[in-house]
Amino acid sequence: MKCFIAPSMLSCDFARLADESLAIVKQNGADWLHIDVMDGHFVPNLTIGAPVVKCLKKHSTAFMDCHLMVENPQNYVKAFKEAGADMFTFHLEAVPKEVQIVDLIQSIKDSGMLVGVSIKPKTPVESLWETVDIPSMVDMILVMTVEPGFGGQSFMADMMPKVATLRQKYPELLIQVDGGLDQNTIKQAAPAGANVIVAGSSVFGAKDRGAAITGLRQACEASPALSEITHRSALERTARGKQ
């Protein structure tokens, strides 16, 4: 199965976001740009929003993997679509009771973005398939391997059973892990079945960012837990982004 390496732009020099984004894909070989959107409510930190993605899109054709750590994600679908986001990943815990999750997913699909659903460390993995029919509605599940809000935290290895359960249940699903991924922790995440690897501090803090990305990719692709490629839409759009 194809692995995607998605550096978290949270760890780049935000004042040079366009240059950093271009370089990490074109020179260092990243597949996606992982954009962490935080609202200061769902998580105790503030980062960037759709206006910044819109500006970045003028400089980079890369696949924009937007991770929304915001309350009321349903209010941001239109803005992120218009900004040029390719993947809209929201947190299951952030959707208010009055909003039907299937309706939110449908609105993301209707907009043309891919749909990602994320769970925080304390959320049981069963709550995903109890809420949505994953294979028909969702392109990617994001299993957080840190409490969302900040880069540079330690990888939670005890999240790996969630990844393994998802991989066993959904052999063709994009399964993303985010938080504390590096050359060591990838050795736990990839065998469990993760194939979309977010890495912020370990990539941007590396002396050789290209080598860091290559190392993550090699460890991921060597994993026997991953079988054949399926998600063609993601693959095609990713390939376009690298042209």
Ligand SMILES: O=C(CO)[C@H](O)[C@H](O)COP(=O)(O)O
């Ligand atoms: O969503 C996130 C934090 O909530 C970030 O994507 C994540 O923390 C990546 O940073 P690092 O690799 O440094 O842990």
Ligand SMILES: [Fe+2]
């Ligand atoms: Fe993230």
